[in-house]
Amino acid sequence: MKTIKIFIIASALGATLASAGWQDSLGGLLENVQKTQTAPTKTTSTNSTSSLSNVDMNSALKQALNVGVDYAIKSLGAQNGYLNNPLAKIGLPKSLETTANLVRKVGGGKYVDDLILSLNNAATQAAPKTAKIFANSISNMGIDDAQKILAGSDNAATDYFRKTSTTQLQDTITPIVKQSMANNSVAKYYQAFQSFYKSNAGALKNDQVSSIANSLGFGSVLPSQKDEDLDAYVTNKSIDGLMTMIAQKEKAIRANPLMQSSSLIKKVFSAF
Numbered sequence: 383m384k385t386i387k388i389f390i391i392a393s394a395l396g397a398t399l400a401s402a403g404w405q406d407s408l409g410g411l412l413e414n415v416q417k418t419q420t421a422p423t424k425t426t427s428t429n430s431t432s433s434l435s436n437v438d439m440n441s442a443l444k445q446a447l448n449v450g451v452d453y454a455i456k457s458l459g460a461q462n463g464y465l466n467n468p469l470a471k472i473g474l475p476k477s478l479e480t481t482a483n484l485v486r487k488v489g490g491g492k493y494v495d496d497l498i499l500s501l502n503n504a505a506t507q508a509a510p511k512t513a514k515i516f517a518n519s520i521s522n523m524g525i526d527d528a529q530k531i532l533a534g535s536d537n538a539a540t541d542y543f544r545k546t547s548t549t550q551l552q553d554t555i556t557p558i559v560k561q562s563m564a565n566n567s568v569a570k571y572y573q574a575f576q577s578f579y580k581s582n583a584g585a586l587k588n589d590q591v592s593s594i595a596n597s598l599g600f601g602s603v604l605p606s607q608k609d610e611d612l613d614a615y616v617t618n619k620s621i622d623g624l625m626t627m628i629a630q631k632e633k634a635i636r637a638n639p640l641m642q643s644s645s646l647i648k649k650v651f652s653a654f
Contacts, residue, residue, distance in 0.1 A: 442650035454627035470623030
């Protein structure tokens, strides 16, 4: 690099030696070389937030949210969408976990698994019915909301959904979940689970399992779990699963906006 610079200087010097004021020319040339070495490279950013219009930000965010919702609904609404997703799988309520463990210990694992499967299938059937609610929430999003979300954390949009849509989702999903639970025979599997425990708890009076059960107060009957409690439980877990998947997609878009197909999403999210 130094050789090139010396050659440039020498060439300029040779061309100007015969003329008056060659010293000035050489000094100016050296000064220009020095400036080139020290001057910072100027860059222009087309992604500066100051260059984005409110309309662009609002439109890009709505596109991204629709991508996230579509991803959540399609993945969880597919066959075994909840069951096979470790982030969204619905387990038994905490009030039944201890009893379920006891049932497994005495050979009733199938009853536990059938009940869990039926709960997850109910959530999977309900998932596609939430699309309109999310669409309305996105449509009603204002410019101020969009700016706050874009400048917020990785799950700012998901938090917005939780704030604006949870009550409506609960109201809409609950009857769907009830019907889905009926379609998937949740009550039947719950009753089978319940009956198996009751019949085996009494037969294991001297067994360690029975001792544990008795000490917890579960020796003769299963802890009460009303149908409506299960409805509410599955409804809320269904919503949690959807929010989790939307948050996952939101984080991915923020981390790699250039991987998105929308040019507007690329432009806007790259600026934040």
